[in-house]
Amino acid sequence: MRNMNKIIILLLAMASTQTFAQTSKLVAEEIMVDGVKLIFKPSLNKIVSVRMFIRGGVGNYPKAQEGIEALALNIATTGGTQSYTKEKYFEELEKVGATIAGATSFDAGDISLNCVNTTFNKVWPLYADAILNPSFTQEEFDKTKEQSISGIKAEQSDPDAYIQQMIMLDAFANLDYSKRSAGTEESMEKLSLAETKAYLKSVINKQQVFFVVVGNVDKADLIEKVKNIVKSLPAGKYISSTSNLLNISQSSVNIEERTIATNYIFGVMNAPMGTSEEGYAMRLAYAIFSNRLFDEIRTKRGLSYAPFALYRSGKSPWAGMGASSVDPNQSVQVIIDEVKKIKTVGFTDKEVTDEKSGFVTSYFMQQETNSGQTQSLGRSEIYGSWKSSVTIIDQINSVKPKLVNDTFKKYANGIRWSYLGDKSKLDSKIMLQKL
Amino acid sequence: MKKILAIVLILGCWLQSNAQENLPSNFFKKTLPNGLEILVIEDPNVPLATVEMVVKNGAYTEDSAYNGLSHLYEHMFFKANKTYPNQKAYLDRVNELGIVFNGTTSEERVNYFFTLGKDKMSDGLQFMNDAIRYPLFLKEEMKTENPVVAGEFQRGESSPYFALFYKMNQQVWGDNWYRKNAIGLYSVINSATPEKMQVIKDKYYYPNNSMLAVSGDVDHNKVFSEVERVMGDWKASDFDPFVKYPLPEFKPLEYSSQFIVKSPIAQVPLLNITYHGPDTRGDLKSTYAADVFSYILQQQGSKLTQSLVETGLAYQVNVGYQTAKRVGPISIILVPNPAKTAEAIKELYKNMEQWDSDDYFTDDQLQTAKTNLEVDDAFGSEKPSAYIHTVTYWWASATIGYYTSYIDNLNRVTRDDIKNYVRRYIKGKNFVAGLALPERMAGSFDPKIFSQTYDMKDYTLYFDNNEIALTDSANAAKLISLRQWIKINPTVNLRVESYQDAAEGKTSGTVRYTEITKELLAAGYPESRIIGNSNKAFQVIKKKGVTDEEKKENRKVVFTIVKQ
Numbered sequence: 001m002r003n004m005n006k007i008i009i010l011l012l013a014m015a016s017t018q019t020f021a022q023t024s025k026l027v028a029e030e031i032m033v034d035g036v037k038l039i040f041k042p043s044l045n046k047i048v049s050v051r052m053f054i055r056g057g058v059g060n061y062p063k064a065q066e067g068i069e070a071l072a073l074n075i076a077t078t079g080g081t082q083s084y085t086k087e088k089y090f091e092e093l094e095k096v097g098a099t100i101a102g103a104t105s106f107d108a109g110d111i112s113l114n115c116v117n118t119t120f121n122k123v124w125p126l127y128a129d130a131i132l133n134p135s136f137t138q139e140e141f142d143k144t145k146e147q148s149i150s151g152i153k154a155e156q157s158d159p160d161a162y163i164q165q166m167i168m169l170d171a172f173a174n175l176d177y178s179k180r181s182a183g184t185e186e187s188m189e190k191l192s193l194a195e196t197k198a199y200l201k202s203v204i205n206k207q208q209v210f211f212v213v214v215g216n217v218d219k220a221d222l223i224e225k226v227k228n229i230v231k232s233l234p235a236g237k238y239i240s241s242t243s244n245l246l247n248i249s250q251s252s253v254n255i256e257e258r259t260i261a262t263n264y265i266f267g268v269m270n271a272p273m274g275t276s277e278e279g280y281a282m283r284l285a286y287a288i289f290s291n292r293l294f295d296e297i298r299t300k301r302g303l304s305y306a307p308f309a310l311y312r313s314g315k316s317p318w319a320g321m322g323a324s325s326v327d328p329n330q331s332v333q334v335i336i337d338e339v340k341k342i343k344t345v346g347f348t349d350k351e352v353t354d355e356k357s358g359f360v361t362s363y364f365m366q367q368e369t370n371s372g373q374t375q376s377l378g379r380s381e382i383y384g385s386w387k388s389s390v391t392i393i394d395q396i397n398s399v400k401p402k403l404v405n406d407t408f409k410k411y412a413n414g415i416r417w418s419y420l421g422d423k424s425k426l427d428s429k430i431m432l433q434k435l
Numbered sequence: 436m437k438k439i440l441a442i443v444l445i446l447g448c449w450l451q452s453n454a455q456e457n458l459p460s461n462f463f464k465k466t467l468p469n470g471l472e473i474l475v476i477e478d479p480n481v482p483l484a485t486v487e488m489v490v491k492n493g494a495y496t497e498d499s500a501y502n503g504l505s506h507l508y509e510h511m512f513f514k515a516n517k518t519y520p521n522q523k524a525y526l527d528r529v530n531e532l533g534i535v536f537n538g539t540t541s542e543e544r545v546n547y548f549f550t551l552g553k554d555k556m557s558d559g560l561q562f563m564n565d566a567i568r569y570p571l572f573l574k575e576e577m578k579t580e581n582p583v584v585a586g587e588f589q590r591g592e593s594s595p596y597f598a599l600f601y602k603m604n605q606q607v608w609g610d611n612w613y614r615k616n617a618i619g620l621y622s623v624i625n626s627a628t629p630e631k632m633q634v635i636k637d638k639y640y641y642p643n644n645s646m647l648a649v650s651g652d653v654d655h656n657k658v659f660s661e662v663e664r665v666m667g668d669w670k671a672s673d674f675d676p677f678v679k680y681p682l683p684e685f686k687p688l689e690y691s692s693q694f695i696v697k698s699p700i701a702q703v704p705l706l707n708i709t710y711h712g713p714d715t716r717g718d719l720k721s722t723y724a725a726d727v728f729s730y731i732l733q734q735q736g737s738k739l740t741q742s743l744v745e746t747g748l749a750y751q752v753n754v755g756y757q758t759a760k761r762v763g764p765i766s767i768i769l770v771p772n773p774a775k776t777a778e779a780i781k782e783l784y785k786n787m788e789q790w791d792s793d794d795y796f797t798d799d800q801l802q803t804a805k806t807n808l809e810v811d812d813a814f815g816s817e818k819p820s821a822y823i824h825t826v827t828y829w830w831a832s833a834t835i836g837y838y839t840s841y842i843d844n845l846n847r848v849t850r851d852d853i854k855n856y857v858r859r860y861i862k863g864k865n866f867v868a869g870l871a872l873p874e875r876m877a878g879s880f881d882p883k884i885f886s887q888t889y890d891m892k893d894y895t896l897y898f899d900n901n902e903i904a905l906t907d908s909a910n911a912a913k914l915i916s917l918r919q920w921i922k923i924n925p926t927v928n929l930r931v932e933s934y935q936d937a938a939e940g941k942t943s944g945t946v947r948y949t950e951i952t953k954e955l956l957a958a959g960y961p962e963s964r965i966i967g968n969s970n971k972a973f974q975v976i977k978k979k980g981v982t983d984e985e986k987k988e989n990r991k992v993v994f995t996i997v998k999q
Binding site for chain 1: 480481482483522523526527530531532533534535550551552578579580581582583584585586587588589590592593594595698699700701702703734735736745747750770772773799802803806807809810811813814817818819820821
């Protein structure tokens, strides 16, 4: 009996040691592959997520060319390559359920591959070819451009998407963030095949790209694969565009009439850089602010279904708040009252402690998928170092309540409001109150 | 030693039980004596636990007087209960536990879920127990919630395609459309009372009509014991709500119909065609065939994508089937190139006519569809906080076994299964077609858009010498399509011209005309709209052919649309 217990304990110990040994290896590391950074994190599951990030985002092109990266990445990943016709390319991917996609936003673009690890070797050549040798035919270009313009038009009719365009144009007028990464109907119409192709070639270079991979794949083999792409890339030259910190000192209003069932309100305030201590404090401040708005606007007054506050910690950070409401005046007044209250009374220590716990939950929810992890590691690298994606929990936990309050107060000086809906329902004077 | 044997035996039982139910190795199931089912999905990838309560309730239990109240009930779950006296206290506890929460109400399921740190799983269970069993339905909280739900409506109404889908729902489901309208009727929600909430609770909120599911970095034995500790005394109902309160069946569509919604905010047109599809009570086999077929159609190389998207006629085309216990809809969405809308719709219909033909898809495409469904499932299971919702969906609309044997059953789907599915639910069946049209396009658009979607010469029927029956397979197929066409064009006048060759028997042309007219009448087409030759009394057009080609051309029936 005793012996049996010992055996069981030993077996349990072995099992846990093994688990520990396995999980302890599951940490991210960076490897330089012929001058290009590869961030690799092994996983135990069978999904593989690969992203090649392209630094720069909207800073890479002038306003007149807005949308060019989105269009270029779309064609590169859906239009076939020099080695694979479009039909063959999709046939090979679909056969194994893999996807290759391009995406871009304010600060970076990426070409991603998602597949199961047993098909990784099979689909990698397609991924490499999409990066290095996209076919870019005139026919494909015209079709993709037309589809993109249709998508842009459709987005214009979605009030949530449209008011976000309004706030960026207003708050970041003449700055990089006023450019739409998806493009506008006007800018897209003017883009030519030659310039789009040349653009993509210019940004895929050793200085500007890096790879992030999370998956259960062989590290040496992965390095070899990346090396085979990197060796064909030009050295390139990349100078990062500057960050623009907003400097809103008083409130303003930007109104657009639209006949819809409710009215959309969105305000923008100043914010600190995401990787600074204030940035971590700001994350907590705006999460609590969002809870407060939910409580004051929705729970207590039933003024809106979805009031919100958010902090965007990109290269040019900003903070926002808003609601959709049939009573915009009252909703705006509640938001302003809450800002004033926080500036004078502040958040409680308990609110800050609780929010840290909520932050941890949200953080790990994002880390559940390998694709979420490559996104998180890559974004962190864009803003400084991928390591902050790993250390962020410690950073958040070390933030003191005082810093949360001080940070909120420091950046809440004025609100640039945008409003989409029935003009007659809004008394814009309410929006212009001093904070 | 006895202890070890017991452990081995218990383990053995579990393994056996898992094998019988064909559960994946990280799935664990148990049912408490009060009927509460417990499902645990272990996944230690991140240190989180998601606790979900799922109830067999939703729009399908609602008549017009209750439409939207399952939804309102779901909102009230996140408010006062006997432990937390108001929503503020409730939300304070949410924040304290670091919970990310939500709830959804659909046609056949209401679910409530919290994601939180794995160490707080027991707190999460207790919190769930308080909310699900002891809601207070405070009058003042309901009053505040009314405009919130109204706000949810208004956001929906602000979407350019809201009106299209709302009207579609009404036309597809007829008198019982409320039972597919989860968001509900605003007037009903606005006048809801605590008493009505209590009625819903007393009908459906019992352990033996619910399942508690937990996913994440948890140990199933601990979950089982904790759930039993916390919810073991939840009293079961002594009735099956679906026996005591039987639900009416959706009536099959009696005819096809079409409508156009002009939208002041839509920028591009959108067509939706909906059919009544199979459900998990009546035709399991077709539910699998439906999913495989949808995945064939969405492939880049499919005939549908090639003929619509690759030709530039449309920006997007998608065919989907929603698995349901009570009639799952088959929904076709087409976003046409605005400049080629009529052509795109015509091409879509042409494709649909071929959906049951042998060469519509290849064996490779069939296999690819199955692989993609399997890989999609693997991607879905990667995120336990969301995957749990997928599994509970199947529990509500089918069974856990349906889901756990899903991939195996998909792999068994044959070409014939797909043909049967298409023939049983789509080809020649009644449907509703709705088109949302940007207002600026409306002026330049013939509202008879659908009537222009067919080139009528596609329907010309050719006959052999003296052939009068309509059994020729090509003619029979054309007539099926024609019947479908006239169902969506009940107001268009149709000229039917019958030709015969001089060498044929005297009455051949007349008999053909009569037979075809009978077909049209049987399809519901009004006799008054069938026009014979030259608006006069019907006369066969006789011609004399010399060559075989000429003779063949002389033996036909031709259809044309007559402008009103």
